[in-house]
Amino acid sequence: MTIPMIVLAAISVVAGFVETPWNGWLSGWLNGSGAAEAAHGSGIAAMVASIGVGALGIYLGWLFFVKKSIRNGLMAEKLPGLLRTVERGYYLDELYRVIVVKPLRGLGTTLAAFDEYVIGGTVRMTGSLTTAAGRLAARLSNGKVQTYGLAALIGCIVLIVAIVGRRFW
Amino acid sequence: MNILSDWPILSIMLASPLAGMLVVMLLPSQRNRWLHAAAIITTLVPLILSCLLYSDFVNMQGVSGYEEQAAWVEVPLNKETLEGVTSYKFIIQYAVGVDGLSLPLVILTALVTAMAAFASVHVKKRWKAFYAWFLLLEAGMLGVFLARDIFLFFISFELTIIAMYFLIGIWGYFNRERAANQFLIYNGIGSAILLIAFIILVNTAGFHIEQTGNILEFIYSGNYADLAKNMTDPTAWVNLTSEALGGLNPFHMSDTMQWTLFVLLLVGFGIKLPIFPFHTWMLKVHTEAPPSIVMIHSGVLLKMGAYGMLRFGIYLFPEQAKAWAVVLAVLGLVNLLYGALIAFRQKDLKRVLAYSSISHMGIVLLGFAAFNEIGLQGAVFQLVSHGLISALLFLLVGSFYERTKTTELPQLGGLARSMPFMSGMLLAGGLAALGLPGLSGFIGELLSLLGLFESHPWLAGLALLGIILTAAYVLRSVLKVTFGPMDQQYAAAKDARLVEAVPMIVLLAVIILLGCYPSMLTDTLHYSYETLIHPILATRAGGLANVRGCFVFASDVAGYAEHGSRAMPCCRLSSSSRCRSAAAAKGQPIVDRLGDRCRAACFRRIRCLSAYSIAGQRQGSWPSY
Numbered sequence: 001m002t003i004p005m006i007v008l009a010a011i012s013v014v015a016g017f018v019e020t021p022w023n024g025w026l027s028g029w030l031n032g033s034g035a036a037e038a039a040h041g042s043g044i045a046a047m048v049a050s051i052g053v054g055a056l057g058i059y060l061g062w063l064f065f066v067k068k069s070i071r072n073g074l075m076a077e078k079l080p081g082l083l084r085t086v087e088r089g090y091y092l093d094e095l096y097r098v099i100v101v102k103p104l105r106g107l108g109t110t111l112a113a114f115d116e117y118v119i120g121g122t123v124r125m126t127g128s129l130t131t132a133a134g135r136l137a138a139r140l141s142n143g144k145v146q147t148y149g150l151a152a153l154i155g156c157i158v159l160i161v162a163i164v165g166r167r168f169w
Numbered sequence: 170m171n172i173l174s175d176w177p178i179l180s181i182m183l184a185s186p187l188a189g190m191l192v193v194m195l196l197p198s199q200r201n202r203w204l205h206a207a208a209i210i211t212t213l214v215p216l217i218l219s220c221l222l223y224s225d226f227v228n229m230q231g232v233s234g235y236e237e238q239a240a241w242v243e244v245p246l247n248k249e250t251l252e253g254v255t256s257y258k259f260i261i262q263y264a265v266g267v268d269g270l271s272l273p274l275v276i277l278t279a280l281v282t283a284m285a286a287f288a289s290v291h292v293k294k295r296w297k298a299f300y301a302w303f304l305l306l307e308a309g310m311l312g313v314f315l316a317r318d319i320f321l322f323f324i325s326f327e328l329t330i331i332a333m334y335f336l337i338g339i340w341g342y343f344n345r346e347r348a349a350n351q352f353l354i355y356n357g358i359g360s361a362i363l364l365i366a367f368i369i370l371v372n373t374a375g376f377h378i379e380q381t382g383n384i385l386e387f388i389y390s391g392n393y394a395d396l397a398k399n400m401t402d403p404t405a406w407v408n409l410t411s412e413a414l415g416g417l418n419p420f421h422m423s424d425t426m427q428w429t430l431f432v433l434l435l436v437g438f439g440i441k442l443p444i445f446p447f448h449t450w451m452l453k454v455h456t457e458a459p460p461s462i463v464m465i466h467s468g469v470l471l472k473m474g475a476y477g478m479l480r481f482g483i484y485l486f487p488e489q490a491k492a493w494a495v496v497l498a499v500l501g502l503v504n505l506l507y508g509a510l511i512a513f514r515q516k517d518l519k520r521v522l523a524y525s526s527i528s529h530m531g532i533v534l535l536g537f538a539a540f541n542e543i544g545l546q547g548a549v550f551q552l553v554s555h556g557l558i559s560a561l562l563f564l565l566v567g568s569f570y571e572r573t574k575t576t577e578l579p580q581l582g583g584l585a586r587s588m589p590f591m592s593g594m595l596l597a598g599g600l601a602a603l604g605l606p607g608l609s610g611f612i613g614e615l616l617s618l619l620g621l622f623e624s625h626p627w628l629a630g631l632a633l634l635g636i637i638l639t640a641a642y643v644l645r646s647v648l649k650v651t652f653g654p655m656d657q658q659y660a661a662a663k664d665a666r667l668v669e670a671v672p673m674i675v676l677l678a679v680i681i682l683l684g685c686y687p688s689m690l691t692d693t694l695h696y697s698y699e700t701l702i703h704p705i706l707a708t709r710a711g712g713l714a715n716v717r718g719c720f721v722f723a724s725d726v727a728g729y730a731e732h733g734s735r736a737m738p739c740c741r742l743s744s745s746s747r748c749r750s751a752a753a754a755k756g757q758p759i760v761d762r763l764g765d766r767c768r769a770a771c772f773r774r775i776r777c778l779s780a781y782s783i784a785g786q787r788q789g790s791w792p793s794y
């Protein structure tokens with residue numbers, strides 16, 4: 001594993017130089033002209049700041065682990081909250097779980113229930129209503145003349161009411 | 170001799186499964202291997218023929234349209250009331266054809282069916298009947314995509330439903346009969362709606378008069394070419410109002426009727442697609458049907474809904490489709506997100522995939538809603554791509570089930586240890602479904618959404634959420650099945666047999682091929698867009714964009730809007746008043762063709778310039794300013 005790491009490390013040391021404020025190989029290649037685009041705004045402050053922060057980090061690491069002038073465990077005593085926050089990656093995973101994953105799961109469960117009971121229920125109800133109507137109609141067609149006569153009579157009355165009734169409204 | 174030009178190749182393709190069905194019926198019913206081999210060989214015939222067609226289609230850049238026609242049924246109607254009419258009849262034609270839209274779907278059908286024939290190895294009873302219905306199903310599906318007559322289309326469509334009913338009901342899993350009944354009733358309702366729409370179409374747009382010398386024929390025909398021609402032709406009977414004719418025109422299709430038909434077609438085909446909330450039947454089919462049939466169902470049969478919606482709904486009624494683009498987009502978005510969210514919470518792998526199908530069909534609707542070439546290409550690409558991917562995934566689920574006897578996610582796990590090949594395939598299929606670049610799913614989603622971003626950027630933005638959710642539910646299920654601790658009872662399970670591995674490898678190969686070289690498919694779509702679809706959209710849906718031979722001033726279009734004709738508010742490009750007055754002075758409406766820039770702007774802004782305005786302009790009854 002050491003040799004690939006050495007190779008990768010060597011490449012990564014050089015890789016950053018494809019695009020620097022004084023040398024725009026990458027952007028030139030990307031925009032196809034071969035010439036670097038004019039830098040948008042001055043990034044000097046950002047550059048200095050980020051290099052400064054990086055250097056500070058390296059210096060702190062050196063104090064902690066190489067020179068050992070800062071006692072190991074000092075952070076845990078003095079700033080336990082900060083240490084924990086950093087250890088948990090600024091709680092981003094937890095935040096993500098609360099903001100995104102849980103609501104989506106809840107929504108998914110709700111929709112699944114909706115699909116099963118409301119949509120599926122409507123379909124099932126339509127089916128059973130049709131069956132029920134068929135059963136009712138089957139019961140009416142029992143071969144007894146009286147039943148048919150009654151049905152015909154009811155139908156006549158409905159028709160008469162409908163026709164006569166239209167004159168009044 | 171050139172087979173393609175000399176032989177009725179489409180009819181051979183359509184007839185080959187039926188011939189195979191006869192062969193299967195003549196074989197002894199106990200010889201499973203013979204029956205299986207016969208079915209596989211039969212399904213290879215349409216596959217080879219469709220590949221030949223494809224190579225020819227691409228070589229000829231789409232100009233070689235294949236069409237075969239024959240009169241099938243002629244019903245003479247009562248002509249006594251009509252004077253001087255030689256014949257008055259209703260024709261059902263045997264008309265088949267392919268173009269750039271149907272060719273990819275024909276190939277998909279042939280491919281998925283052939284692979285499903287391989288995968289039918291797990292059928293355990295009544296092999297003879299199974300393969301007979303199976304081949305009849307293939308004939309029906311090919312008929313749907315090849316048909317150029319609305320009745321042939323409908324008959325083929327019904328044939329698939331009947332074959333599916335028996336295939337689910339006899340060879341399915343535990344609740345098979347219930348699922349088959351629900352399938353039959355739900356799809357029967359859809360078909361009834363379609364039949365109503367088709368009959369109205371034939372009675373209006375299908376009517377035309379043919380006159381050769383003294384012979385005057387009044388004809389109702391369901392030929393798609395006739396329907397499309399009459400719908401776009403402003404002088405056709407279907408487009409002449411009674412007032413314009415100076416008498417009663419029973420064949421005129423009013424605006425309301427157009428809308429009614431459009432909605433009927435949308436619902437009828439929407440049940441098949443399925444569009445939310447018409448999807449419940451499809452979940453049952455996906456969980457209860459035997460694996461090789463689910464491959465076909467999810468891979469091809471759902472696509473028939475989208476194909477029908479495109480060919481009959483959107484191409485014949487582009488104005489309505491365009492006006493309802495937002496509705497289509499919202500429906501698509503609902504399908505996409507609803508399916509994905511529920512798939513995320515399912516505990517059964519089959520149900521995950523069933524809801525995933527709903528979700529992916531949403532993307533097809535989004536492509537339709539984009540209403541531009543990219544979007545439509547994306548929609549069809551997504552159809553083909555999802556057909557391949559879902560066939561692969563359901564094949565895998567079926568093969569896993571044979572070994573584990575369950576598809577419940579909590580009971581599965583660690584299968585990668587005992588079945589590395591199938592687990593790898595599942596991962597690859599899952600990655601294709603979630604749209605990993607390099608696999609076909611990505612192209613379909615990309616093109617559809619790209620198209621939609623042009624017309625409805627906000628909805629397209631929302632649709633991106635669906636893509637993320639897809640990744641979530643696909644990876645969740647793949648992880649649960651293949652990784653984690655393995656139940657000891659699965660330790661002895663064998664990996665895929667050769668007969669199972671062949672379709673998996675072929676399907677994945679095509680998925681990768683389309684993902685890396687999408688123009689294989691987009692080219693054919695493009696040819697047909699140019700020659701077939703674009704003119705229809707152009708003349709009907711206000712596409713001044715590319716109307717050849719129909720040159721108008723942008724100012725004239727604006728003029729229409731001002732004159733309060735049927736044209737909707739449209740673009741007001743700064744047109745030269747000089748030209749306008751010159752045209753008015755000459756009394757000539759048709760003056761010049763639009764500049765490219767102007768056309769582009771016009772196409773973007775014009776909501777809808779109805780056929781009536783173009784009709785008026787062609788006939789010279791231009792409103793005076």
